[in-house]
Structure formats: structure tokens, C-alpha cells
Amino acid sequence: MRLELSRAVQGCRLGLLTGLGNTGQHSLEVPGCLLYTRCATVPHLTQDTLHTLRDLPSVTQVSVDSLAEHHEVLEEFKEGLRKFAGLHDTVLFCSLHDSANSIPAGHVTNKTVSVWGSGGRIELTAARFMAIQAAIQPDFYQSMADGETWQAGTSRKRVRKAVDRTLAHLDECLVLHQKTQVFGHLRDLRMGWIQTEACVIPSCLGCKSRGRNREANR
Template identity: 75%
Template sequence: MAGSRMKLELSRVVQGRSRLGVLRGLGRTGQHSLEVPGCLLYTHFGTVPHLTQDTLHTLSNLPSVTQVTLSNIAEHQEVLEEFKDGFRKFAGLHDTVLYCSLHDPATFCPTGYTTNKTVSVWGSGGRIELTVAKFMALQKTVQPDWYQSMADGETWQNNTSRKRVRKSVDRTLTHLDECLLVHQKSQELEGVEVFGVVEGGDILEERLRSAKETAKRPVAGFCLDGLQTGTMDQALRTQLITAVTKELPEDKPRLLQGVGRPDEVLACVEAGVDLFESFFPFQVTERGCALCFSFDVSPDPERAGRAPPAVLELDEERDTAGETQQNGGLNLDDQTQMTSFEINLKDKRYQDDFRPLVDGCGCYCCKNHQRAYLHHLLVTNELLAGVLLMIHNTAHYHSFFDALREALANDKLDLLKRRVLREKEMTRKP
């Protein structure tokens, strides 16, 4: 395996841990790059849910890396093998970097199916068991630009024993070594990068062991697994990530799996995370909700021609989210529950609300439609509701990452946190 082309160039590190920079040398020819902190484009089988390629490309600030998951692809292996030209061509994805992960971050993954030799993924037809040989055969068929190594990530339940966590770290390292062995002998995977997976559940010593050992291998970057939303509280997650990132090389990216909520993203960036999966806008869309939180830290909205939508102060919406939170007794840590960063457009109050979803948002939905129309589409179960919500939620979320990078560049991270977290405070009012 030749030296990795993928290189993380940091322009600054804020408060010792938050990293701002550019991930360069992406793709087989190395012509792509991705700003960090950043996120990947979340897809189902290469397509952003609800959106056609044409609709998707009306959005301006999309990341250059598209995420596909083996849980979607494994059941179509024969078709892809027959096609022979790789998944990018098969799915009509042009000019994007392809990253292949094991599981879909927006879907719950049943546990108890991992063995010493196999991991399981779950497609629409049920469980598919993967050995290293089958996993690597899939990678050769997909021909991604980078992929995460096979890993035993089944240690995120709080009551997992220390022995089970240790076993997961051992298995994951063994899988990585076996994957690298096949990778190095494979012509089809020449120029493809591998990310090692850091496991360790909620046990600090195992996390550190996993990080140190993975860092010794010829990997291009790291996936931090088992820290998903709903599996542990943010304070513990931050503590573990902070300790782990100290053991990882500075010039390689760290991708956090299964965390997407804006408040959690901010905390994890402060702990040293570079990349996230952007499944959160999809989850919000599936709930019939619209992202509606403020992240504007720029006094001059016209700066340099690349202003993210000026999200105006949304005090009333914050109250709305707060009320929903209290009335429904929702658990903020559950991935399926509405969060305080969104508004529920199925709510009757929106049937006569003729404002855009977010004032000043430049997305197609906000420019052309009102909340009342989206409310109508949702209550009549029109497919267009999902399309319009996904356009807005994707645009809003990626603009949040623009604002995050800008805040890091201009020493405004604390201001951004105050903007974003005001929603959280609203939910805590007695």
C-alpha cells in the first residue's frame, strides 16, 4: 500500500483542540478536498433521500464526499459485480468522492449478531453476514475512494462488560489487519484509502488502547465508533473523544459516527473531531419537521459573497420547540425524538402561517413556499413535503457547518455556541 495521498492541512487549532483546515488529496486522482470541521453527504444507495440528482444540485454548499453504506449495498452485490465499473458509475454519481461505511447512521442496528469472524449488516431483506473475505469482495465491487475497515461496534449499550469491550477492540484490530492484508494485494483497490475504527465502548483504557494500536497501522484516518447519540451522555462522550484524539496523529482526519445534533457536533468539534455524517437532516425530515435554529455569527451578511442564510433570531420558534419538549416529555437523547433545533410543521399552529420556514434562508423551499403550504402537504401525506423539507434541512445543516468553520477562523466559537445552544436552554425552563 503506497503512502496515503489524503492529508489534513490544519490552518489553526483553537483552544488546543478544535481543528480548522482542509483535507486534501481526496479521490483516486487526489483532485478533491473537503474543509474541516465538515460533514459528508448522507445517501441511501447513492441517492439523498427524497431528492433527485437535479434537485440536489440546486443546493450550493454540498460537501465533496458522498457516503454510501454496505447495509444498503450488500444485498445488490451480484448486480454490481455484473456491472463491473464500480458503484459511482452505477449510481450516476459524477465528480464526487465516495466513502463507504459499514452501517447506516440513521438506522437502528440490532445487536448480538457479531462473531469472531463476522459482522452483520441489515438491508431491506434482513441480515447479511460479512466475513472479511466477503467485506473486501464488496469493497472491490464498490470501488470507493475510501472505506472504513470492518469493525465490531456492538459495545454501545451501557451495561456492556469490560470483557466484551476488550473483545470488541481485539476483534476490530484483527479485522483491520486482515482487511489491510487483502487491500495491499488487490489491484482494484489501488489508490483507495482505509480508515481504521476506534472502539472501546465507555471504558477509557480500552478506547486509548484501540486508538494507539489503530494509529500504528497504515490507515489514512480514523472512525470513532460506539459514541452515537442516545448511547451515552455528552460529558462522557467529550471526555472519551478528548482522550482518544490525543493519541491520534495530527495530520489524519477523525470521523465521528452516529452524531449529528448541532449541540453535540459543537461539543465534539471542541474535543478534536473533524468529520461528521450528515444523517440528521434526514431524520428531521422523516419527522415532518424543519431545522430552525440560529447560527449567524457574522455582523456583515454580505461578506465575501459566501454568506450562509442569515438565520434571524427565532425567539418564538425557540419557545415553540421548548413547549413541544415539555408537553411531550421527550427524551433529548433518543435519535427518533424531535429536538429543540426543529419545528414540527404538522402542528395546527402552522396552517395559517405564511412565513418561510426560516427568514433569510436562501434555499428553494424558503424562497418559494410558506409554512402553511408545508403543513398542508404533511397533513395530506403528499410526497412533495419530504422533498421540500429535505431541501431546506440539508441546506440549513450544511450552512451551519459553514458558520462553524467561520467561527473557528474568526475566534467566534463561543458566540456561535451561545446562538445555537439558546434552543437547549429554552427546553430546560421549568
């Protein structure tokens, strides 16, 4: 994956992400749009209707919260969500939460994050989170994170705590990722190419914590 910049003004960047997906033939404009789904299905559109539309985004978003209750089915299927849901010729990105839903605060710990499914709150350890990712088999995914700093009036201390938690969660996810055969090789966006293939998106980029520099590709 490579970011080709066409313009940068006061920290805002316009460009193109190229080399996406297993084949490396997909690209995404930056800023850009993802194809929104719930449980890997575009709301109100059948697959036949969806593929009659032109200029669909090349990247499809699925979320852990909509799939966490069903990942055992994907584990038994063994061939990933893309084939299970008929998401052909697309790059699959798995986010932690559904971007269309509001998330209750106060449910992140040093060892777990929480997502909300149809049956209520689901607490995820790093091991359970990575088991879900292994069942989904996305092209890239968002790591576990403490993202509860969006509220107005969040203190600097709370932000620092969120950064430390997020980096700790990321370290755990990376260790488990490297041990998970289904992902093949690993790419961590903090350090550029490590090998190739699967990709982890840190939820906190450009941070400095615990005496270590964490920096995303710029």
C-alpha cells in the first residue's frame, strides 16, 4: 500500500492510496468514502441491485460489533466473510464499531474493549478480538482502542490514558496477529512495511508514549 500525495495544505492531504487488497489492484481517494454495510450487507440493497450501480467505493466497511455474535459461523465456514457474504472484487476493512451508531462511554479497561450487538454489550479481550478478525479475514482492520475522548471537556490526563491503553491494545493485537496463520504476513502502519499482505490500522497514530516513538506513514 502506498499513499501518493497530489496536494498538502496546512496538514490536510489530498491523494490516492494505491496497492490495496490481496491483488494490489485497488485504490482509494484520500479523503474518500467506504461502502457502508451492516452484517456485511448494504442496507436496503440486494446484491443484484448493488452491482447495477456505478462508481462504488473500492473499499467495503464491516464492523466487529455487527459480527461479534456470529463469528462462530465464520469460523466453521473457514473461508472468511468476503466469500461468505458474496463481497467479490472489493477490499474489506473491519472497524471496531459501526460508524452510524453512538457508543456508550465508560466500558474500556486496560485489558478489554466493549462493542454492542443485538443482545447487548460484548466485552472483548485481545484474544477474542483477534479470533473474530481471523474468522472475518479482512484485508485490513482497526485495532482495539480506547476512543472515549470525543466528549467535550475531556481532560489531558484522560487523553493520555486513552493513548497508553490504545498502544497497549495494539501491541497485544500485533503479537497475536503474527501468531495467526490465516493472516499470512504482517504490515503495521506505524513502521511501514514489515512484510506484506495483511494490514493492521493503529487507532492512535503519531503518538509518543512509554518512551517509544509511534509514528504512522506520512
